[in-house]
Every structure is written in C-alpha cells, then in structure tokens.
Amino acid sequence: MDTAEQAYDMTNIEKAETVPPRPDPGPEPAVVQFAPEAEPAEQEVAEERAEYDTIGDVTAKDAVMTVRDCNVFYGDNHALQHVNLDVGRNEVVALIGPSGCGKSTFIRCLNRMNDTIETARVTGEIRLHGDDINSRETDVVLLRARVGMVFQKPNPFPKSVYDNVAYGPKLHGLASNRTELDEIVERSLLRAGLWDEVKDRLDDPGTGLSGGQQQRLCIARTIAVDPEVILMDEPCSALDPIATAKIEDLIDELAQNYAIAIVTHSMQQAARVSQRTAYFHLGKLIEVDSTDKVFTNPGHRLTEDYVTGRFG
Amino acid sequence: MAATGPSSTETLERVRAGLAARYRRERRFRLFGAASAILGLLFVLMLFVSIFSNGYSAFWQTQVKLDIYFDPEVIDPGATGEPQVIGKANFDKVVRGALYDLFPDVSGRQERRDLKRLVSAGAGFELREQVLADPALVGQTRTLWLPADDEVDMLVKGYIDRDLPEASRRLKDRQIAWIDALAEKGLVERQFNAAFFTTGDSREPELAGIGGAIKGSFFMLVVTLILSFPLGVAAAVYLEEFAPKNRWVDLIEVNINNLAAVPSIVFGLLGLAVFINFFGLPRSAPVVGGLVLTLMTLPTVIIASRAAIKSVPPSVREAALGVGASAMQTVFHHVIPLAMPGMLTGAIIGMARALGESAPLLMIGMIAFIVEVPETPLDPATALPVQIYLWADSPERAFVERTSAAIIVLLAFLLVMNGLAIWMRKKFERRW
Structure with missing residues (x-):
C-alpha cells in the first residue's frame, strides 16, 4: 500500500448500517486493458500508478474542494482507486460513467457519507478550502452543513414542507427567532423554485408533493443551511422529463452561488448542466475535462466509447 | 387466440386437459383453509359462550331489603358515641333483629x-361501616338493601334444584319457604354487583370481589411499563443504530431472542432468588411482580422495537445526516418518532401478555389469600389471573360464576389492550 496513504481513523466512523455498498464493478471486461505498459495483478505501487493517471486537467480555477489520491475500500473491494479531482467555485462538475464505476462512492466521500457504511474505508486527502475533511479535527456535522447533499430518490422527511426546510437551520441555530426562520424557509423555497407551488400549503406533509416537487424540496432543504458545495447523486433519475428540466434549470441557477458536483447517468444532462465532466470507469477516474471537450473530442478511448454510446 | 398450426392446437388441448384438475386442487386447498379458519373461530366461540354463560x-347479586333498627342498646348502650365502642358492637344482632321482626313466628x-x-355474614360489617361514618344513625330505623347469603343468591339465580331431597342441597326447605315469602313481598331483588369490582378477596363468595386483584395487576403493569418500555427502546436503539x-x-x-422463549415460571424463580431473597423486597408485592414481568416482557419489547426501527427507511437517516444532523439527532428527531407506533404496539402486546401471566407470580408469593385492597405497589396483593386460579379452586358454587366473571373482566382488559395496539398500528402506520 502506498506509504502516502493515511489509514483513515476508524474511531471517527459513525455507525449506521443503512446503505448497502454500491454494486461491485464485477470482473474486468476486456476493454479495460487500455494501458499496455501496466502489468496485471500484483505489482509495485510505483508501476501501478501509471494506470491511474487521469487524462485531462483535474484541477479547477477556483477550487473549493480538492481531492488527492482518494481510495475507497468496501471490505476487500477497492471501489475507488487513486482519484484526483477538484470542484471549483461557481461550476458544475458532472460525474459520468457506467453503473458501479465509483462515481456515487466518490461523491459520498466529499461529505463523509461513506462513514455510515460500516465496511467502507476511505484514504487519501480531501480538502475543503484547505481543511482536511477526514482529519480528526473536522467535525462531520459542520462538514455536512458546508457540503450539502441531494439524493437519488427524493427523501423529504415525513413532516410538513416548512419543517423540512427549517430542520437544517434549526439544527445549526441559523435562525434566532421565528421571523428569521420564516425568511430562511421562504428564501430557500424561492431559490429552489418551489415557493409559488407550496406557499399556501407549507403545513402539508412534504411527502404529499409530486416527485419533482419533493426533489426540489430536498434541494431547498439543502440550500437552507447555506452550504458551499452541493452534491447531487442522480437527482433526476426518479423524475419525469418535465420535472427533470425544472431541476436542471435550477442547477444552472444554483451554480452561480455554489460549487456543484452532480452524478448522472444521462449524458445529455451532463452536457446540458455541467462545465466540466469527469468520466469514471471501474473505480478509476479516466478523464476530466471541459464538458465540450469530453463530449466532442474525448482523450481516451473508454470515454469515447461511453459518450458515443458504444457501451455503458 | 387462433391456433396457427397443428402443434399449437395440441399444446392448447394438453393445457386444457390439465385445467380441470388444477382448479379442483385449488378449490380443495381453499376449502381446507376455510375449514381450519372456521374451526379455530368455533373454538374461540365455544370458549366465550361457556365463560359468558357461566x-x-x-x-348481579341478590340483595334482601330489611328495616334495620339501629338499636342503641346493642350498638352503644352507654351512648358514648365513641368509635371504639361502636366498632366493637354486635351488628349481627341488629341484622338478626330485623329478620326476626319479619318472621315473628x-x-x-x-x-x-x-x-x-x-x-350474608358481611351484612353486619356493612352496617358498622355506615354507623361509623354517621353515628347519628344510632336509634333510627332505616330501610336497607343488604347482600343475601351466597346460597340464597344461587337459589334466586336458579342454580339450586328445588326438587332435590333436602339432605342433598345446601338450603333447607324452610329456608326456601322464607325466601319465597320474602320474594313475594318484593324484599328480595337482584341488583348490579358494584362491590364485585371494588372489594378484595373473601371466604364468603357474596363478599369476594376482584378490586384487589385489579389494583394489584394495575400496579404490576405500571411497574412493568415504566421499566420495560424505556429499557427496551434504549436497547433496541443501541443495537440497531449504534452497536458495531x-x-x-x-x-x-441471540440471547435476547432466547430470553423471549424462556418459560415464564423460570423468571418467577429468578425473581424469588434475586429480588426477594437477595434484595429483600417484600413478598407478594406488585413491585416484585412488576420487576419479574419486566424481565419477561423486555425481550418482546426489544424485538418489536428493533423491527420498528428497522422499518424506518434508510433514506430518512441519509436525509438527516445530509443536512448535518449528528447520529443522535438523527435517531431522536427522525428514527424514534417514526418507529414509535411500532414500538408502542410491541409494548402494549407485551403488557397484554404480562397481564395474563400467572406462573411467575406464584413463585413470588402473589398467590396468597389477601382481603385488603393494596394501597401502594409495596402492599401485598394478588393479580387477576392468580385470583382466577384461586377461585377456580374453591368448592362453593357461587365461586364458579365469580371465576368466570373474573375471566370476563380479564379478557375485556386484554381485548381493549390488543384493540388499542391494532388501532395505533392502523392510525400511525406509514408507507414509504
């Protein structure tokens, strides 16, 4: 194992055996053998490194989060391998790739949601404005207030619309009185483009909204705590095209204030909403570049195969 | 479907040939199912009919209307008005006097x-209570309904066969004649037996009630609920949400699951050894009963609570963690409120089981004959199922109906508790 790797402090891992690990990548298909200089199976780390070199520029102009040599293990399964990637201010990074390629695993590293998976082990250096989020000093509660997350399936709390949005600010003490809280709720719902639809039924249960409204409610809930980064894990996969279009417009708007990393299975969506695109394959980050470049002139054969629909 | 060729026609024929047998099997299976359900219901019906008819x-209790003259000569010859004097007076003589006046010959x-x-032998006590409460009664005449003896009660209710020879029934011919004479004058009446619900046990069936047993059971269940619910929920939350x-x-x-299957009498022995012999808690006390029943219900509560916590979808936890709730806030703000109906249902069902339990209580002395209605959980008491067991053992005919009546009351409590559990499950059930 790489000496630079720092074993992640297990004592910090919070327990919650909720989310099963993402599906295994499975046996490597033949297409993977793109690096002729790499030898299979056991070999020295130094030699191995070559295989993990990512094509394109992993850095961002105004980086909010920087990830260096990030590895995730689910038990013995090396699910994410030596990933370097920045997420910049006011930009949307799309993470694409076939199922089980590690893009969700990666995004869950950024706010330490992998802590909730007992068998998961994260190594490497992930910095938010220079602070190592995996260090002992980092408070995971604070981290998650700074790095919000929107999940694949809309998951509003089974409470009222108002309480859904107000929960985060209340938790972190962002509002000193009811008026302030009302303002935060209204502002968040406005920004999430949901205010007009729900302003008359703030006391109705959030679970009674339509799927697209629920997802926008979840986004409102996330931005109510005013994070710096928003992580979105396939936010539109459970929605119809009209709701998807609304969310995409919303992502565009949010990008003016936040750094956004979005996992998506839809290449059209990645092309529409993102400025940079990262292509993952079997736990490796293959290519990162401006979205235009990745979709029109990819640097790697695997990327090309994927974005042209030859596999995936 | 149009057959396209000879082969498909043949397949169709074959399927059709087997169809009749298939449907027959299905009908037979459904019939067996219905039959077993009906049989089960029939047994329940039999149980209910036999208990209710008994x-x-x-x-209802037969009462006799008597003109009672509170004779100062008998009650308080010195006109002292002292409760000690009145308390010691022979009130049986007062009752007797009223009866002799009715039948002077x-x-x-x-x-x-x-x-x-x-x-009833208890009539004198009743009069004493009245005079002690109101000493001004002395010297006055009052018309009062007093409980009849249990044998009279049985005769009025029709449980004693008048055609039997005198030697083989408990009432003599002349007693029956007196009762008939009283009945003719409208001095014998069946009235609602309120005392049955308020008094403690007694050797006299007409005076025996389930008040003491109900209160004992109530104290026990309170102790059980107070201990087993928080402990069970805390254990379940820890095991589900925090334990590595x-x-x-x-x-x-594994041990919690095993504990749920341990025979209850074993818990009674444990309670005897630990709570009474080692910690020196009082014998026959509801508090010990409650502790023992806590041990017994705890596994049930833990298992039900864990199932309820497990059924809370992980997406709710993720959502809470995602906005920055700590693990404990996630549990207390979201998981426990959502799991609460399931946990309460489990607790109520556990309580219902504890209410019907008698075996462990025998071991800790709650089977004693206790006349006093307990005032605190530390007073000696008995419990409803044990009271039923005690009465079922008594030879008097009147105790037979009281046994069944106590069973009716117990069943009513159990039905209410289980109904409450079902109602709560229906009311708070959520689907995701």
Whole structure:
C-alpha cells in the first residue's frame, strides 16, 4: 500500500448500517486493458500508478474542494482507486460513467457519507478550502452543513414542507427567532423554485408533493443551511422529463452561488448542466475535462466509447 | 387466440386437459383453509359462550331489603358515641333483629340460626361501616338493601334444584319457604354487583370481589411499563443504530431472542432468588411482580422495537445526516418518532401478555389469600389471573360464576389492550 496513504481513523466512523455498498464493478471486461505498459495483478505501487493517471486537467480555477489520491475500500473491494479531482467555485462538475464505476462512492466521500457504511474505508486527502475533511479535527456535522447533499430518490422527511426546510437551520441555530426562520424557509423555497407551488400549503406533509416537487424540496432543504458545495447523486433519475428540466434549470441557477458536483447517468444532462465532466470507469477516474471537450473530442478511448454510446 | 398450426392446437388441448384438475386442487386447498379458519373461530366461540354463560350472573347479586333498627342498646348502650365502642358492637344482632321482626313466628335456636343465614355474614360489617361514618344513625330505623347469603343468591339465580331431597342441597326447605315469602313481598331483588369490582378477596363468595386483584395487576403493569418500555427502546436503539457489528453484539442478539422463549415460571424463580431473597423486597408485592414481568416482557419489547426501527427507511437517516444532523439527532428527531407506533404496539402486546401471566407470580408469593385492597405497589396483593386460579379452586358454587366473571373482566382488559395496539398500528402506520 502506498506509504502516502493515511489509514483513515476508524474511531471517527459513525455507525449506521443503512446503505448497502454500491454494486461491485464485477470482473474486468476486456476493454479495460487500455494501458499496455501496466502489468496485471500484483505489482509495485510505483508501476501501478501509471494506470491511474487521469487524462485531462483535474484541477479547477477556483477550487473549493480538492481531492488527492482518494481510495475507497468496501471490505476487500477497492471501489475507488487513486482519484484526483477538484470542484471549483461557481461550476458544475458532472460525474459520468457506467453503473458501479465509483462515481456515487466518490461523491459520498466529499461529505463523509461513506462513514455510515460500516465496511467502507476511505484514504487519501480531501480538502475543503484547505481543511482536511477526514482529519480528526473536522467535525462531520459542520462538514455536512458546508457540503450539502441531494439524493437519488427524493427523501423529504415525513413532516410538513416548512419543517423540512427549517430542520437544517434549526439544527445549526441559523435562525434566532421565528421571523428569521420564516425568511430562511421562504428564501430557500424561492431559490429552489418551489415557493409559488407550496406557499399556501407549507403545513402539508412534504411527502404529499409530486416527485419533482419533493426533489426540489430536498434541494431547498439543502440550500437552507447555506452550504458551499452541493452534491447531487442522480437527482433526476426518479423524475419525469418535465420535472427533470425544472431541476436542471435550477442547477444552472444554483451554480452561480455554489460549487456543484452532480452524478448522472444521462449524458445529455451532463452536457446540458455541467462545465466540466469527469468520466469514471471501474473505480478509476479516466478523464476530466471541459464538458465540450469530453463530449466532442474525448482523450481516451473508454470515454469515447461511453459518450458515443458504444457501451455503458 | 387462433391456433396457427397443428402443434399449437395440441399444446392448447394438453393445457386444457390439465385445467380441470388444477382448479379442483385449488378449490380443495381453499376449502381446507376455510375449514381450519372456521374451526379455530368455533373454538374461540365455544370458549366465550361457556365463560359468558357461566359468568354473566356474577355481575348481579341478590340483595334482601330489611328495616334495620339501629338499636342503641346493642350498638352503644352507654351512648358514648365513641368509635371504639361502636366498632366493637354486635351488628349481627341488629341484622338478626330485623329478620326476626319479619318472621315473628320463627322460634327455636336451630330455626332462628337458619333464618339468620339468609343474609350474608358481611351484612353486619356493612352496617358498622355506615354507623361509623354517621353515628347519628344510632336509634333510627332505616330501610336497607343488604347482600343475601351466597346460597340464597344461587337459589334466586336458579342454580339450586328445588326438587332435590333436602339432605342433598345446601338450603333447607324452610329456608326456601322464607325466601319465597320474602320474594313475594318484593324484599328480595337482584341488583348490579358494584362491590364485585371494588372489594378484595373473601371466604364468603357474596363478599369476594376482584378490586384487589385489579389494583394489584394495575400496579404490576405500571411497574412493568415504566421499566420495560424505556429499557427496551434504549436497547433496541443501541443495537440497531449504534452497536458495531461484531461477535459480541451477535451474542447479545441471540440471547435476547432466547430470553423471549424462556418459560415464564423460570423468571418467577429468578425473581424469588434475586429480588426477594437477595434484595429483600417484600413478598407478594406488585413491585416484585412488576420487576419479574419486566424481565419477561423486555425481550418482546426489544424485538418489536428493533423491527420498528428497522422499518424506518434508510433514506430518512441519509436525509438527516445530509443536512448535518449528528447520529443522535438523527435517531431522536427522525428514527424514534417514526418507529414509535411500532414500538408502542410491541409494548402494549407485551403488557397484554404480562397481564395474563400467572406462573411467575406464584413463585413470588402473589398467590396468597389477601382481603385488603393494596394501597401502594409495596402492599401485598394478588393479580387477576392468580385470583382466577384461586377461585377456580374453591368448592362453593357461587365461586364458579365469580371465576368466570373474573375471566370476563380479564379478557375485556386484554381485548381493549390488543384493540388499542391494532388501532395505533392502523392510525400511525406509514408507507414509504
């Protein structure tokens, strides 16, 4: 194992055996053998490194989060391998790739949601404005207030619309009185483009909204705590095209204030909403570049195969 | 479907040939199912019919209307007005006097004794209570309904066969004649037996009630609920949400499941050894019963609570963690409120089981004959199922109906508790 790797402090891992690990990548298909200089199976780390070199520029102009040599293990399964990637201010990074390629695993590293998976082990250096989020000093509660997350399936709390949005600010003490809280709720719902639809039924249960409204409610809930980064894990996969279009417009708007990393299975969506695109394959980050470049002139054969629909 | 060729026609024919047999099998299976369900219901019906037909009459008690003259000569000859003097007075004589006045021509020791036996031995106590409460009664005459003796009660309710020879029934011919005479004058009446619900046990069936047993059971259930619900929920939350997955936790899980299957009498022995012999808690006390029943219900509560917590979808936890709730906030703000209906249902079902339990209580002395209604959980008491057991053992005919009546009351409590559990499950059930 790489000496630079720092074993992640297990004592910090919070327990919650909720989310099963993402599906295994499975046996490597033949297409993977793109690096002729790499030898299979056991070999020295130094030699191995070559295989993990990512094509394109992993850095961002105004980086909010920087990830260096990030590895995730689910038990013995090396699910994410030596990933370097920045997420910049006011930009949307799309993470694409076939199922089980590690893009969700990666995004869950950024706010330490992998802590909730007992068998998961994260190594490497992930910095938010220079602070190592995996260090002992980092408070995971604070981290998650700074790095919000929107999940694949809309998951509003089974409470009222108002309480859904107000929960985060209340938790972190962002509002000193009811008026302030009302303002935060209204502002968040406005920004999430949901205010007009729900302003008359703030006391109705959030679970009674339509799927697209629920997802926008979840986004409102996330931005109510005013994070710096928003992580979105396939936010539109459970929605119809009209709701998807609304969310995409919303992502565009949010990008003016936040750094956004979005996992998506839809290449059209990645092309529409993102400025940079990262292509993952079997736990490796293959290519990162401006979205235009990745979709029109990819640097790697695997990327090309994927974005042209030859596999995936 | 149009057959396209010879082969498909042939397939169709074959399928059709088997169809009749298939449907027959299905019908037969459905019939068996219905039959077993009906049989089960029939048994329940039999149980209910037999208990109700035996027990409903115990909710009425035969009373005798007597003109009671509170004779100062008998009660308080010195006109002291002292409670001690009144307390010691022979109120039986007062009752007797009223009876002799009704039947002036009865004379002779034996006859008069038989006459006196028509009214319950408890009538004198009742009069004493009244005079102690209101000493001004002395010297006055009041018309009062007093409980009849249990044998009279049985005769009025029709449980004693008048055609039997005198030697083989508990009431003599002349006693029956007196009762009939009283009945003719409208001085014998069946009235609602309110005392049955308020008094403690007694050797006299007409005075025995389930008040003491109900209160004992109530104290026990309170102790059980107070201890087993928080402990059970805390254990379930820890095991589901916080405990690491390792061999020790697996061992604890296996043991909790085993504990749920331990025969209840074993818990009674444990309670005797630990709570009474080691910690020196009082014998026959509901608090010990409650502790023992806590041990018994705890596994049920833990298992039900864990199932309820497990059914809370992980997406809710993720959502809470995602906005920055700590693990504990996630549990207390989201998981427990969502799991609460399931946990309460489990607790109520556990309580219902504890209410019906008698075996462990025998071990800790709650089977004693206790007349006093307990005032605190530390007073000696008995419990409803144990009271039923005690009465079922008594030879008097009148105790048979009281046994069944106590069973009706117990079943009513159990039905209410289980109904509450079902209602709560229906009301708070959520689907995701």
